Amino acid sequence: MSLEGSASTLRTVIADACAGLVQRDVAVQLVALAAVAREHVLLVGPPGTAKSEAVRRVARGLGGNYFEYLLGRFTEPSEIFGPVDLEKLRQGVVETRTSDMLPEADVAFLDEVFLGSTAILNTLLGVLNERTFRRGHTAMRCPLRVCVGASNQLPDDPALAAFADRFLLHLFLEPIPDPELETLLEAGWSLSDTNAAHPEALASLDDLIDAARGVDLQGVRPHLAEGIRILRGAGIRLSDRRVVKLQRLVAAATVLDGRTKAATDDLWPIVFAIPRPGDQDRARDLLRDTLQASRNVSLGAAAENASLGPRARAERLRIAAEELLALDPGDDATARSRWRLKLEGVIREIDAAFPLDSPPAELKDIRPRIVQRLAEVPLEHAAC
Amino acid sequence: MLRADLPDRPVEGALEIAGVAAVGAVVQSLLARVLLEPDEALAGLTGVGAPSLVVLLGPADALPWVDGVVYLRRCAEAPGLLLPTCTRASVPPRVLLEAVLGRHPGLRVPIVVLPRHEMLASLDGACPLDRARLEQLRESTGA
Numbered sequence: 001m002s003l004e005g006s007a008s009t010l011r012t013v014i015a016d017a018c019a020g021l022v023q024r025d026v027a028v029q030l031v032a033l034a035a036v037a038r039e040h041v042l043l044v045g046p047p048g049t050a051k052s053e054a055v056r057r058v059a060r061g062l063g064g065n066y067f068e069y070l071l072g073r074f075t076e077p078s079e080i081f082g083p084v085d086l087e088k089l090r091q092g093v094v095e096t097r098t099s100d101m102l103p104e105a106d107v108a109f110l111d112e113v114f115l116g117s118t119a120i121l122n123t124l125l126g127v128l129n130e131r132t133f134r135r136g137h138t139a140m141r142c143p144l145r146v147c148v149g150a151s152n153q154l155p156d157d158p159a160l161a162a163f164a165d166r167f168l169l170h171l172f173l174e175p176i177p178d179p180e181l182e183t184l185l186e187a188g189w190s191l192s193d194t195n196a197a198h199p200e201a202l203a204s205l206d207d208l209i210d211a212a213r214g215v216d217l218q219g220v221r222p223h224l225a226e227g228i229r230i231l232r233g234a235g236i237r238l239s240d241r242r243v244v245k246l247q248r249l250v251a252a253a254t255v256l257d258g259r260t261k262a263a264t265d266d267l268w269p270i271v272f273a274i275p276r277p278g279d280q281d282r283a284r285d286l287l288r289d290t291l292q293a294s295r296n297v298s299l300g301a302a303a304e305n306a307s308l309g310p311r312a313r314a315e316r317l318r319i320a321a322e323e324l325l326a327l328d329p330g331d332d333a334t335a336r337s338r339w340r341l342k343l344e345g346v347i348r349e350i351d352a353a354f355p356l357d358s359p360p361a362e363l364k365d366i367r368p369r370i371v372q373r374l375a376e377v378p379l380e381h382a383a384c
Numbered sequence: 385m386l387r388a389d390l391p392d393r394p395v396e397g398a399l400e401i402a403g404v405a406a407v408g409a410v411v412q413s414l415l416a417r418v419l420l421e422p423d424e425a426l427a428g429l430t431g432v433g434a435p436s437l438v439v440l441l442g443p444a445d446a447l448p449w450v451d452g453v454v455y456l457r458r459c460a461e462a463p464g465l466l467l468p469t470c471t472r473a474s475v476p477p478r479v480l481l482e483a484v485l486g487r488h489p490g491l492r493v494p495i496v497v498l499p500r501h502e503m504l505a506s507l508d509g510a511c512p513l514d515r516a517r518l519e520q521l522r523e524s525t526g527a
């Protein structure tokens with residue numbers, strides 16, 4: 001499949017996974033980014049903030065094997081990696097039966113990941129770093145594309161902090177704010193758990209992983225280095241390992257945007273590679289100029305969240321507008337009204353976010369189309 | 385001088401919409417649009433109105449859209465001042481507010497400043513929208 005075809009397939013998976021979730025599209029998109037980059041994500045937030053739901057939906061869309069577990073202080077390694085094969089044990093061989101367990105998963109979610117025992121975390125390190133499971137006489141390559149860890153908070157223990165560093169992307173989630181509660185209630189009531197697997201999704205993901213390895217990063221390395229210097233100057237330090245691995249995230253963002261040559265559009269993942277929430281907020285401000293061009297057709301919400309940039313917002317609004325304009329609102333008055341209000345919401349944000357006399361290129365043609373379409377579908381008078 | 389000191393730029397970061405303003409010919413369109421809302425939606429908005437200027441305040445999702453309106457933000461540094469969302473003051477907002485109040489001592493906060501239209505108005509008298517009063521205002525604009 002072509003790069004654009006594979007990126008388009010992932011885009012569909014991401015969009016389907018986001019449908020019905022409120023303010024969790026960044027989480028979904030970062031899981032996809034990590035998968036393409038062959039890295040892992042740490043989601044930090046209070047219980048009940050849809051961390052597991054976001055990952056489940058990506059996993060469903062990708063198809064393949066999914067493993068999810070809630071770790072506790074007394075969780076045994078066999079609950080994660082599989083039980084010891086008793087038949088083999090009788091023969092003096094310590095092998096693990098990994099069927100349906102994490103070593104055979106394509107996508108994994110480990111809730112309360114820092115509660116795992118030393119035995120679990122040590123074995124997990126090998127799976128995360130090398131995609132290799134080793135235990136006793138068992139040594140196998142793991143098909144794992146991405147592991148998402150979740151926790152209520154970052155660990156204070158330095159040993160656990162070192163383990164947390166293996167998750168290159170960190171996203172900090174808060175409960176849905178008050179103004180969005182009605183949206184949350186409506187979405188939660190009608191949330192479907194059946195976003196279907198796209199038949200080509202895993203193959204497309206693997207194509208993108210391969211393509212990401214070949215991305216031309218030469219043009220952006222100076223900008224990336226400058227961004228790191230700006231952060232260091234403000235006391236935000238990234239380990240050398242993180243700095244080098246950032247390039248994987250930039251490359252992944254590039255291919256998910258359908259390109260093979262990285263540009264300054266693709267530097268925004270740097271924000272999510274910063275391990276602490278306060279530092280991420282400072283980084284958004286410090287890197288405002290560096291990330292000015294940020295945008296991504298597959299990961300628009302994440303690019304916009306990282307960069308605070310108008311370009312990413314313009315791209316997101318363009319996509320939202322195109323989707324709505326492509327829909328036929330039909331004859332049902334309620335459906336027409338809902339569709340119209342959504343389209344009004346898009347143009348309201350366009351007019352509020354961009355000066356009318358100098359719209360960004362992404363929105364120049366689409367605004368007049370929205371105005372015309374709204375004129376063609378007048379709003380019915382609501383019952384008083 | 386006001387226009388030169390208050391350039392328009394795309395919004396960076398969170399977009400916080402606190403209200404919407406219509407000036408001149410757009411007033412009719414905005415009134416016609418808002419009158420299509422049910423009474424309970426109207427009650428969720430407050431506003432001030434005159435034939436040449438209408439300002440509605442309320443949650444972003446509840447604010448209507450018509451072509452030509454101007455969306456407003458409340459300046460975090462000077463909550464008594466509302467500016468168009470894309471307008472960035474080259475002086476601290478509280479300085480701008482003090483300058484406006486100094487020039488117009490009779491005005492009471494909160495105040496909306498619309499640089500492109502060279503208009504400003506007090507929103508002190510903003511009250512919940514009332515269908516009958518909106519209809520009256522609409523008639524007075526010649527709709």
